[in-house]
Amino acid sequence: MKLYLLQKCLSVRLHWTLVFLLLALQRSPTLKLLLTAKQLQATSPVARILQSIALPAAALSTPHALSGASTSSYDVEYINTPELKVGVEAVIRFQNTITPLSWSLTGDLPPGMRLTDLRLRKSVVDGVIATDIGIITGIPSQAGTFDIVLTPWSNDDGTGDTAPEPAPGALRLSLYVLPAEEAPLVAPKLSIIRQHSTLSLSWQVDSAQNFRLVSSHDLSTWNPVSTKPLQSGNTATLEFPLNDGLRKFYRLEPEE
Template sequence: MNKYAPSLFKLASWRANTALIALITLLQKSPVIQALTKLDRSVLAPLARITQKATVAIAGLGSYQAISGATTAVYVTNPEAPVSANRGEPFSLTFSVQNTMARASSWSVSGVVPEGLAVSGSQGEPMIDGTYFNAEFGLISGTPTVAGAFTIFLKPWRDAEMSGPTAEAYELVITINSDNNSPILDAPIEDQSATTGQSFSLDISASFSDPDPNDELSYSAEQTDGSDLPDWLSITPSTGVLSGTPSANDVGAVLIRVTASDGELSAEDEFSLSVTEPIDLVATDLVLERIGNTLLAKWSIVDGLFYTLEMTSNPIDPQSWAPLETDVITENDQQRAELELGSLPDSIFLRVSTSDTD
């Protein structure tokens, strides 16, 4: 039997090639067809028969992949492509493949699946290792959370666990629509200052809002050049509070960009944050002078500091000191206040407090 194998192979190959030539020449003018009748009388048969013979011959010569390539796979989705869904609304899509040389027993999945959606077998068979599932039909379901266009590739396999290809992968684009509104910057953030050795805190959430009542904003911050915040400064994403305590090594100014995001859209703002050394608070001498029924209080001042005239009836109690409500006049490096003696208690103690903040 092995003795005749070569001749049988040659015969099959010759007949296949002849059938293929016949199929091609049928598309040309009749003189060419007549010339080929000397090679194979089958070319005189009706067109339908010749086409059928040629197709069988080609398939018989090809490999498994060639047979599959001669068949056009038909992918069926419900709903039909193009596929779209709405963010925040339940979504479900089934898919299958037809007209393949072998029925699909498993599917592999690649690409980007929209957040909130999952791919599985139509009966809920879970994905294995996040790569494939063993089932004849597929299901994409869930509630999408992010808008955009997402492309995934679904490839059917003849056997379980992605064995034996049966058709080329199917490219499926899922568009997630959104009626989401962007967060709004309500009030630009003013430039800020911090002092070394003292805690700094700034709540940026008060500067942003979102028109969508159910959206929760999260906050982030970085320097405007895209680098991270200085080591001493951090932000709490859920509250939008910037906080930290700078040291002497942090003296200088940085430009900060803050962002409020609803998970899809965002708004941002920029401001300057300057870190300085603390100002030495110098106590000032209070000079009192009585002029008739007026008590004149005078004291020296330094640029960058703030002064308050305070009074008490019990100087031993530090909590008893309170600002004295009176007009203060500033002239050059001095301030003064004129007090009517008749408006003051019989016994009173005065002092001037100094602060680096107003």
């Protein structure tokens, strides 16, 4: 009699244990992937339930983010400079919320820039770079507009699942590279030698930068000197008589 009561108590306790276990597992998204609603309503032996739960870890892991992703969105950040300019180093970081394993590149980057990873170690191979977060970096050497398309992939070789279409689909960027700012012309040094009644002016001539000699009586109005200088090598020279009694100022300015 005692043995019967003990077995009955254990049976009741086991029954309620299974009930609470099933109620707890019903709240688990993992169980919903393992069992159908009909199986949840049926009475299963403990061994069967434990066997279902003890699936391989790979079966319980979350599917790759690219599989059926519906929250794909891109984040693009221009670092160091808000605009690209010839001769100025630039860094553009990009990523996607679906965390791909690789990106494929279509189109041409501005000369002087390259696609790599955050550690600057990887390069594009056959149009694909194996990284989750990529950057475009370098010093542009050519002005213009460069259109590129970056496509995320679930595999590290540019294959597998990708971002859903039509939106947002692939990442499309138009990189506008501005021309470099022209450096201001620096006039060569003007040497002045006064001997008796003669004033001699000389300066170095640069074939890439053309300057002309101008004069003024009041430092306000400047007029070109009509006399053509004599040139010997890279040195230009002009001589003026000092018998006109007028005070003059001279300087070099870029030719128009």
